[in-house]
Structure formats: structure tokens, C-alpha cells
Amino acid sequence: MKKLLSIIMTLVIILSITACSSSDDTNDLPDNGDLGTEEILEPDDSEDVDEPTEQITLRLAELHAEDYPTTLANYEFARLVEERSNGRIKIDVYAGGQLGDEKAVIEQLQFGGIDFARVSLAPFAEFSRDLNALMMPYLYRDADHMWNVLNGEIGQELLESVYDAGFIGLCWYDGGARNFYTSTEVNSLEDLSGLKIRVQENQLMFSLIEHLGASPVSVPMGDIYTAVQTGVIEGAENNWPTYESFSQYEVAPYFVLDGHTRVPEILAASKSSLESKLSDEDIQMIIECAKETQEFQIQKWNEREEASREIVENAGTITVELSQEELQKFSDAVQPIYEMSPYNEYEEIVSKIRDVQ
Template sequence: MLRKVSKILALTAVSSMLAIGSAFAAPITIKFAHVVAENTPKGQAANKFRDLVAERMGDKVVVEVFPNSQLFGDDTVLEAMALGDVQLAAPSLSKFDRYTKSLQLYDLPFLFNDMAAAERFQQSEVGNELLMSMADKGLIGLGYIHNGLKQISAHKPLRVPEDAKGLKFRIQASNVLAAQFDALGAMPLKKPFSEVFTLLQTKAIDGQENTWSNMYSQKFFEVQPYITESDHGLIDYLVVTSTEFWEGLPEDLRPEIKKALDDGIAFGNDVAAEKENSDKQRIIDSGRSEVITLTPEQRALWVEAMKPVWQKFEEEIGKDLIDAAYAANQQ
């Protein structure tokens, strides 16, 4: 009897060891959730990261990508991340003002003259420091994915700031963007990205602001007869993870995952640079929406109308930070 019990205990111990070994041998799964289409810069960056991890890391790490708000929207993904339901996300920079006021910087109108200036700032020491601005809230920034500069679409032509007065514009959940449209005498409405097409189609809103790639991939141009080429703001995304997940990764795997992510982001940013021109041309070629090119004098009026927003948020964001970002235009 004693021998039989010993045999059972031995078998149980072996089974337990095999179970433990099997658990450690299982791949690390990284769920990457985002809200845009797969053919956008962000969508392609996420897919490239997934493919690079599969190519370089075999069955040690598996990346699952969930586009088009399939898993979570930008308004809920960070809470889901805190619960461990998702490991990577790339919300618009406008989505982080609950966690840090510093990133509101990127919503300031007419801050960057072009994408090259935005890239210079983000790769600078100050820009890199911003990646860690939410570490005390349990979030770590891992890199910036570009989308492009924003244009304004509407059901009527917008050539001077007065043309926007009284119109309803969908915006991201950003107090800076709300102030931007308030400065025009317009009505900003904070609505999820996934609802924008329907809101435009039903004329529940009069217009919106977005990049060429988003307006093309989401077909906004099909329900907006006019797009003003204003280049007035930036839509970029911050690839973010939880401190708990990132620091809990095996030390030998973390650098490999980060390198694959960096390469995926670089690929997505190359896509963004190409799409800024090609998607604009596709919209023009469709004949569905007229693209309005502002004269230098008209654009100066938009700058003058929106520039007071800088001073309104100077204390929250930090004047030194704003000055450092604006200085990237001159480099």
C-alpha cells in the first residue's frame, strides 16, 4: 500500500512538473488593438510588427492585431489595458489628457509646419521624455506612429474662419480641440471615431477634421462635398503598453519585441508619408469632394483665429515644452 501511494505521489509530481514546464513553454500573446482600417499607416505598422515578431521570434511570442475597433475603442482600450485584456494599443495623442497634460501639446493648432518638424521634435530628447510622461499612471509610451496633418471637411466650402461659424464639427475627446473650434465660433462635439461616417452621412454633424488617409480609408470624402487643405494640426498615435506587462516580460525577449515594434513603426511612418499625397489624389480623382486650396492670405487668417488657443493651454502644457516643439520648425 505504501509503495502504491509513493508511486501515485511520484506520478503526481511528474505531472505537476510537466504542467509547469508546459505553461512556461506557451507563447507570450500580445493583443494589439486599434480603431482604424488595416490599410492605414497605423494598421500597416501593427501588421508589420505582428509579421516581424512571427518571423524573428517563432513560437515564443504571438501578436494578435484587432483593427477597426473590433476589440476596444480608443475610449475604453486604456482601461482594458489596465485589466490585462489588451497589451498594446495606439490611441491618438488626443486620448491621453486624463493621464498627462503634456501630450495636449500635439493638439495645438498650427504648431508644426510639416511632418518633418513633428518628426524632429519627437526624436529629440524632449520628445522622447514625453514617452515616459505617464509612467506614474502605469502606462509607457513605446513610439510614435504618424498619420499626417489634418484637413477640415464640411458640407459647405470653408475658405476663411468665418465660414465655420455655427457649424457642428466632430472632434476627438480633447479640450484643446474643443477650444480650437470654439475660437472659430463653431460647435465642437466629442464623438467616437467609429461613429463619424454615420454622423456625416445623416448630417447630424456638419464637418470634421482628419488626415487624408483617414478620410480616404473611412470614406468620409463620399459624404463631405468640401475639404479645406488647412494642414492645421497633427494626428499621430502613441504606441502604449502597461508598465506591469512591459516590465514583466522576460529580459531576453523584451529587446527583441521592442526592435520589431520600432521596425514596424518605421514601416508605418513610411506608409504615412506616401499616403499623405496618394490618398489626397485618390479623393480628388473620385470627384466626390472638392479640395479647397487656401491662399497664403486665407491661411494666415486661420492661424490668427486659432493661435490664441496656445496661450489658453500654456500653463497646463508648459511654455518651455511648446517653445521646444515650435523650435523644431526652424531646424
């Protein structure tokens, strides 16, 4: 009996110890809603992880100096693109002809060596001949007439005309009226006769000079000063800010207000570059940003034109204002160009331009 009682007491003690042990283990379990199972948390590969976005850097070529109206518009364009893309797309502006002259820049732009360029319409028209219609001599009544053309259906169609040549036309910038400036005084059409005048590399501009009785000469923009100084040429033609910014007034002090052409500037992109680097949505955003800078550039242009004229006149430039009768002689002298090939092909566009109010 004592032996049986001893066995029973031993069993009770063992059971008590086991129960206490189980209670302690339960209290050590994590409070995860499943007291009987310890859960091991693994990373969820299905969750999206934000990868860092690589910045795309593009290059824009500009012939003019840092403070020139088109250059200021370039920087505004770059700012808008970076802002709208949240810093994903950055445009570096290379002013002062760092990436080459206009002809070299356009060639690089066509093949994607440069992403953007602001160039004059004259050399660009070699890739889309219809652009010559915008530069026909003595075509516009005034600046407002030109902008009504450029911001309308005609201007948009001509921007799009460069696409097949490898470019994306983004927007127009103001280049003002182009006038003659010479080393000898010019007060009439007869005074211009025989003078060697620098013009852009464009057949229309060559024809213009020839019909006015002068001799067209091709000289790079940066060499005009020396060419006039050494007698290689006796003048050139351009707008007030270019005349002033390149100090050409120092060697060609007579500025003749004939306003023979209004040649707008064009901001263009490389089709191959943008389409290989950016989405359609990005390209559309870039086009919108470019168009937004147009009014900015026009304002800067007007301010600079006024300031440039003041600078050169204070430096001794003689501004020659032709009479209406004399201006009509200039205009009449170039009318045969409108009948020449290939310019007679632009008869329909020219007629539409003249009809724009």
C-alpha cells in the same frame, strides 16, 4: 595403488571442467573495461532536459482597417517580435475596432485587459497632459519638423511620461496633418463660423474649434458619416486616409487644407500586462522592435496619403487650398489658447519644439 590413481584422475577431470566453465563465462561478459563486474547503467538525473517553452500570446488593438498604414505597421511589429523571440512571443492584431473604440481600448490597456494598442494622441493625452504640447495648433512648420521633434529628446521624454499612468510608450507613428472637411463649402474663417464640427474627446481640440468660431461636437469615429448625413454635424477634421477609408467624403465633399494640427499616433503597451508576463529583456526587445517599425509606417503612410487623396478627388471631393493670408487668420484666431490654462504650462516645451530645426 589403482584406487589412488583413480582418485587422482577424477580430480583432474573435475578441475578441467571447472576451468572450461570459467573461460566460457568470461567470454560472455560485456566489453566494458571491467571484466570482473557487470555494470548496470542508470539514467543520470543531473543531465539537463529541454522542456518545451510555452508560447505567450498577446493582443494588439487597432481601430483602422486591415490595409491602413498603422495596421500594416502593427503586423510588421508582430512579425519582428515573433521572429526575435524564436516564436515564443506571438502578437495577435485585432484591426477594425474589434476590441472597442479608442476610449474603451485605452481603459482596457491601462488595466491589462489588452496588451498593446495603437491610438491617436488626442484621447491618450488625458493620461499624460504634457502630450498636449505636441498637438498645439499651427505649431509645426512641416512634417520634417515634427519628426525631428518626435525622434529627439522631446519625443523620448514624452513617450516615457505615460509610464506612471500604467502604459509603456513604444514608438510614434505618422498621422499626417489634420484638416477640416465639411458638407458646405468653406473658403475662409468666416465660412467655418457656426458650423457643428466633430472632434476627438480632448479639451484642446474642443478649444481649437471654439476659437475658430465653430461648435465642437463629440461623435464616435464610426458614426461621423451618419451624423453628417442627418445634419447632426456639418463636418469633421482628420487626415486624408481616414477621410477616405471611412467614406466620409461622400457626405462631406469639401476638404479644407488648413493643417491645423499634426497629431502623431502612439503605439503603447500595458505596463501591468507586460511586466507580469515578460522579462525585462523581453520588454526591451519589444521596444526595439516597435521603434524599427516607425520608418516602415511612415513610408506606408506617405503612399496611402497620396492614394487616398487621388481616390477622393476622383470621386468629386473639392480640395480647398487657403491663401497664406487666410491661413494666418486661422493661426491668429487660436493664439489665445497658448495663454490659457493648462496650455500655458507647456510654454517651455512649445518653445523647445519651435527651436528644433
